[in-house]
Amino acid sequence: MKQFLFTALLWLAFFSPAKSQQLKSPNGKFVMEFSLQNDGTPSYNLNYKSKAVVKPSKLGLELKDDKKSLLNDFTVVATKTATFDENWKPVWGEVASIRNHYNELAVTLNQKETDRQIVIRFRLFDDGLGFRYEFPSQKNLTYFVIKEERTQFAMTGDHTAFWIPGDYDTQEYDYTTSKLSEIRGLSEKAKTANVSQTSFSTTGVQTALMLKTTDGLYINLHEAALINYSCMHLNLDDKNMIFESWLTPDAKGDKGYMQAPSHSPWRTIIISDDAREILASKMTLNLNDPSKIEDTSWIKPVKYVGVWWEMITGKSSWAYTDDFPTVQLGISDFSKAKPNGKHGATTANVKKYIDFAAKNGFDAVLVEGWNEGWEDWFGHSKDYVFDFLTPYPDFDVKGLHEYAKSKGIKMIMHHETSGSVRNYERHLDKAYQFMKDNGYDAVKSGYVGSIIENGGNHYNQFMNNHYQYAIEKAADYKIMVNAHEAVRPTGICRTYPNLIGNEAARGTEYQSFGGSKPNHVTVLPFTRLVGGPMDYTPGIFEMDLSKLKPDNHSHVNSTLANQLALYVTMYSPLQMAADLPENYDRFADAFQFIKDVAIDWTDSKYLEAEPGQYVTVARKAKVTNNWFIGNVNGDNSRTSTIKFDFLEKGKKYIATIYADAKDAHYKTNPQAYTIRKMTVTNKSKLAQLSAPGGGYAISIIEIKK
Known part of the structure; x- marks a missing residue:
C-alpha cells in the first residue's frame, strides 16, 4: 500500500x-x-x-x-x-x-x-x-x-x-x-x-x-x-x-x-x-532509497566459520614466510621461500574448517591470509600491496573450491587493502571476476592503516565514494560485501542490500587486544547498529586467550551465555561462529544454540532495554517460524523478567534456555552455564538471572500435535 x-x-x-x-x-x-x-x-x-x-x-x-x-x-x-x-x-x-x-x-x-x-x-x-x-x-x-x-x-x-x-x-x-x-x-x-x-x-x-x-x-x-x-x-x-x-x-x-x-x-x-x-x-x-538491485535472489544471509580467530589471537599468522625483508609482487618468489610453519590459510587447515562447517550446518568459510603479500603489508605506504589474485603456494584455490562445493559450502573471500584504495580499484574487476570463477559469492574487505591516496582519512568524501563504488561494482558481479574499517553505516543497505555487513566499531577482535568493557554489547545496539548490521564476530567460548597463545594475556570480558545471546541481540544477516572448532567441540551442548539460531527474521520484539545496562530481544525466524531470545547484561548482576505474550495463542512450545550459572561472572567464572527445557505458552513468564557481563539465550520451538 x-x-x-x-x-x-x-x-x-x-x-x-x-x-x-x-x-x-x-x-x-x-x-x-x-x-x-x-x-x-x-x-x-x-x-x-x-x-x-x-x-x-x-x-x-x-x-x-x-x-x-x-x-x-x-x-x-x-x-x-x-x-x-x-x-x-x-x-x-x-x-x-x-x-x-x-x-x-x-x-x-x-x-x-x-x-x-x-x-x-x-x-x-x-x-x-x-x-x-x-x-x-x-x-x-x-x-x-x-x-x-x-x-x-x-x-x-x-x-x-x-x-x-x-x-x-x-x-x-x-x-x-x-x-x-x-x-x-x-x-x-x-x-x-x-x-x-x-x-x-x-x-x-x-x-x-x-x-x-x-x-x-x-x-x-x-x-x-x-x-x-x-x-x-x-x-x-x-x-x-x-x-x-x-x-x-x-x-x-x-x-x-x-x-x-x-x-x-x-x-x-x-x-x-x-x-x-x-x-x-x-x-x-x-530515509534511504529503495533497492537499486532489481534481482536480489542471489543475496542470501550467511552463517559462517573461518580462519580468522586463530590469527587474531596469535596462534597462527597471515604471513606465509619469514624469508623476505620486503615483498614486491611479481618479483618476490614465494615458490622458493621457506614456510614459517605458522601460516593459517593452508589447504589442509581450510579443509578442516570446511568439514566443520558442513558437519554443523553452516553456510560458508572465511579464509584470511590466503594471498601473497602479508609479510610486508602494513605501515609502509605501499601502493601495490596485494593483487587479490595470487595465492600462497600452500593455498589451492581451485582444489578448495571443488572440495567446498562437494560439501555444500561456500567460500568467503578476504580483500585487505592496507589503505591503498587506488590499488584496490585498479584490481577490483579482476578480483571480483576471480571470485566468481572460483565460487566466492561474498567478500570481506578491509582498510587497516592510514589511507594512502590524497593523504585522506577513512571517513572523508573521497573514501565514502570509494566504499560506495566497491559496493555497486560488487553488485554488478552479484557479490555480497562485508566492509571492515569503512565508514559506519547509514542505512545504505536498503538501497544496496548486497551490503550484508560492516565492522565500523569495536568488535570481538579487541577482546584479544586487551579486552572490551563488559557492557559494550549493551551500548552497540543503541549506537552503531542504528545505521545497519555489524559483523561483530561473536561466539567465543574460550575466554582465557593464553590457552591459544601463551604470551597473549587478554581475557574475553563476557560469559559463554552472553556470547550465545549476541546472535540475537546484535542483529546481522552475516553471523560468524568465531572461535576455533575444537572449542565448540568442548562445549557441544552450548554450541547447539549457535547451530540452531536463525539469521533472517519475520518479526522482532524488544522486550527489555536500557543503554549500557541490558538488552533483551525476541525474534521470529523466517521459514521455520521458531522464536529465539537473547539477553545481554552489563556490569552488574540482575534478574531479567520477560513475558512470552508474543507467542501464538493456543499453542505450546518447548523453550531451551542457555543461561549463566549462579556463580557465573565474566572475569572469574565465564564458562559457567546451565541448560534447561520448559514448556511455554503466550501466557508464560520468565525470571532469569544474568551475571555481570552475562546473559541468556533461548530457542523456542512449537510442539506439533
Whole structure:
C-alpha cells in the first residue's frame, strides 16, 4: 500500500520571515517548527509530547573561497508539504515488512544578496525527524566547496551520553558514559590506541550518539544515506549544550566538493520515552532509497566459520614466510621461500574448517591470509600491496573450491587493502571476476592503516565514494560485501542490500587486544547498529586467550551465555561462529544454540532495554517460524523478567534456555552455564538471572500435535 498527499503553499514577496512553519508527525506526538531568525538564518526546533527536545537550532553551510556562505540572509520563497505512507519488504532484516510513514515539509530559501536557492527538506516520522539540504540546479550555485556544515542540535540540558571520541579514522573505541559537561575532561581517557586515528576536538563525539535526559527521554543523533559527502561528527559547545556538525576533511581541509543539483545526507533525530522503541526504529532505513538491485535472489544471509580467530589471537599468522625483508609482487618468489610453519590459510587447515562447517550446518568459510603479500603489508605506504589474485603456494584455490562445493559450502573471500584504495580499484574487476570463477559469492574487505591516496582519512568524501563504488561494482558481479574499517553505516543497505555487513566499531577482535568493557554489547545496539548490521564476530567460548597463545594475556570480558545471546541481540544477516572448532567441540551442548539460531527474521520484539545496562530481544525466524531470545547484561548482576505474550495463542512450545550459572561472572567464572527445557505458552513468564557481563539465550520451538 502506497499513499501520497501533496499540498503546495506558496509565499512570495509578501512572506513574513518571522513567521514559522509547523510540521506534525502522523501520530501528532512530534511537532517540528521551522523559522528564519531576524538576519535570515534558518532555524528549527523539535517538541515531543509537548516537551522541548531540541531547542531552536541554526542550519546552514559555510563555503570555502566564497564571499557569501549559505548561512543567513535568506527569505522563504516557497513551502511544500506532503504525506507519504507505504509498506516495503526488505531483502533481509529484523522484520518481514517495514512501514514508511511520514509528513514532509520542504522549504525553499533564496539568499537575497547572491540570488542562490537551497531547499531544506524535513520528514517527521512517528519515531523522529530527518532533514537534509538540497541544492537545485541554478546559474548562481553550480560548483562549490564546503568548508563546514553548521547544523546544530541544541539540547535542553546536561544529558547523559553514551559516546566515543570524535575521530576521522576509527570507531573502534569502548563507549564512555557521562554527562555532556564531562566529555571534555574525559576525552583523552576515552581514547585507546589504534593503527590509524585522527581526533579533532576535546568535545568531539561520533554518531550514532545515544543520549538520555534526566526525565527519561531517549535521544539518538545520527545521519542517513551518506553518499557523495563527508561523514558527520558532532562537536559540543559544552557551555550551551549545543552540538554542531563537524564533517571529515581531506588533506587540504576541504570537507565536500559539490555540484548542483545535489543534496546532503539526512540528519536524524530518533526520540522516545521507551528505550525499546529506539532499537525498533526503522527511520534510518526509511530515509534511504529503495533497492537499486532489481534481482536480489542471489543475496542470501550467511552463517559462517573461518580462519580468522586463530590469527587474531596469535596462534597462527597471515604471513606465509619469514624469508623476505620486503615483498614486491611479481618479483618476490614465494615458490622458493621457506614456510614459517605458522601460516593459517593452508589447504589442509581450510579443509578442516570446511568439514566443520558442513558437519554443523553452516553456510560458508572465511579464509584470511590466503594471498601473497602479508609479510610486508602494513605501515609502509605501499601502493601495490596485494593483487587479490595470487595465492600462497600452500593455498589451492581451485582444489578448495571443488572440495567446498562437494560439501555444500561456500567460500568467503578476504580483500585487505592496507589503505591503498587506488590499488584496490585498479584490481577490483579482476578480483571480483576471480571470485566468481572460483565460487566466492561474498567478500570481506578491509582498510587497516592510514589511507594512502590524497593523504585522506577513512571517513572523508573521497573514501565514502570509494566504499560506495566497491559496493555497486560488487553488485554488478552479484557479490555480497562485508566492509571492515569503512565508514559506519547509514542505512545504505536498503538501497544496496548486497551490503550484508560492516565492522565500523569495536568488535570481538579487541577482546584479544586487551579486552572490551563488559557492557559494550549493551551500548552497540543503541549506537552503531542504528545505521545497519555489524559483523561483530561473536561466539567465543574460550575466554582465557593464553590457552591459544601463551604470551597473549587478554581475557574475553563476557560469559559463554552472553556470547550465545549476541546472535540475537546484535542483529546481522552475516553471523560468524568465531572461535576455533575444537572449542565448540568442548562445549557441544552450548554450541547447539549457535547451530540452531536463525539469521533472517519475520518479526522482532524488544522486550527489555536500557543503554549500557541490558538488552533483551525476541525474534521470529523466517521459514521455520521458531522464536529465539537473547539477553545481554552489563556490569552488574540482575534478574531479567520477560513475558512470552508474543507467542501464538493456543499453542505450546518447548523453550531451551542457555543461561549463566549462579556463580557465573565474566572475569572469574565465564564458562559457567546451565541448560534447561520448559514448556511455554503466550501466557508464560520468565525470571532469569544474568551475571555481570552475562546473559541468556533461548530457542523456542512449537510442539506439533
